Amino acid sequence: AGFTDRQEALVKESWKVLQKDIPRYSLLFFTTILEIAPAAKQMFSFLRESDEIPQNNPKLKAHAVKVFKMTCESAVQLREKGEVVVKETTLKYLGSVHLKNGVVDPHFQVVKEALVRTLKEAIGDEKWSHELEGAWSHAYDQLAAAIQLEMKQEA
Numbered sequence: 001a002g003f004t005d006r007q008e009a010l011v012k013e014s015w016k017v018l019q020k021d022i023p024r025y026s027l028l029f030f031t032t033i034l035e036i037a038p039a040a041k042q043m044f045s046f047l048r049e050s051d052e053i054p055q056n057n058p059k060l061k062a063h064a065v066k067v068f069k070m071t072c073e074s075a076v077q078l079r080e081k082g083e084v085v086v087k088e089t090t091l092k093y094l095g096s097v098h099l100k101n102g103v104v105d106p107h108f109q110v111v112k113e114a115l116v117r118t119l120k121e122a123i124g125d126e127k128w129s130h131e132l133e134g135a136w137s138h139a140y141d142q143l144a145a146a147i148q149l150e151m152k153q154e155a
């Protein structure tokens with residue numbers, strides 16, 4: 001299904017809020033993933049060597065930002081074209097990175113839940129809405145589906 005102007009605007013506005021404190025929200029995003037699925041720790045190279053979650057890890061930050069940004073871009077594409085199209089080379093690369101690191105389907109639900117919780121913390125309860133959650137969830141699901149399909153084709 002497509003996406004309304006309003007849904008797109010909601011996603012874009014909340015992405016701006018996240019951008020106000022990238023170090024905080026990328027760390028919160030990551031911490032929440034591990035809170036929901038502690039075993040996922042082993043999959044991340046920047047964590048395997050350390051006991052604690054690194055507080056200011058450039059890789060962690062950059063990857064987390066990419067997830068936020070790509071989801072936001074997916075929202076724009078859903079509104080413009082009614083579907084999410086990821087550049088072929090990006091999709092191939094992300095498919096292989098996730099496959100290689102042992103990511104499986106249920107993990108995508110974990111990351112989605114962590115993304116939503118992080119957003120909720122950033123936006124605040126007063127401004128939070130089901131509409132906002134629905135818009136991000138939908139954009140994320142479409143993006144995740146593209147990556148998952150690529151992973152299956154490569155496996």
Ligand code: HEM
Binds near residue numbers: 066104147
């Ligand atoms: C790496 C995006 C879902 C685990 C990455 C990278 C990006 C990314 C951009 C960095 C690739 C690089 O430059 O090396 C996404 C997006 C997702 C998604 C857009 C969903 C829409 C997931 C899920 C998991 C996961 C569900 C499992 C919990 C990982 C791992 C790495 C990675 C383990 C490698 C990190 C490392 O050791 O360097 N992801 N990801 N990702 N992702 Fe995801």
Ligand code: ISQ
Binds near residue numbers: 029030033060061111
């Ligand atoms: C990689 N893939 C999905 C989510 C992530 C969150 C934080 C850091 C890296 C990630």
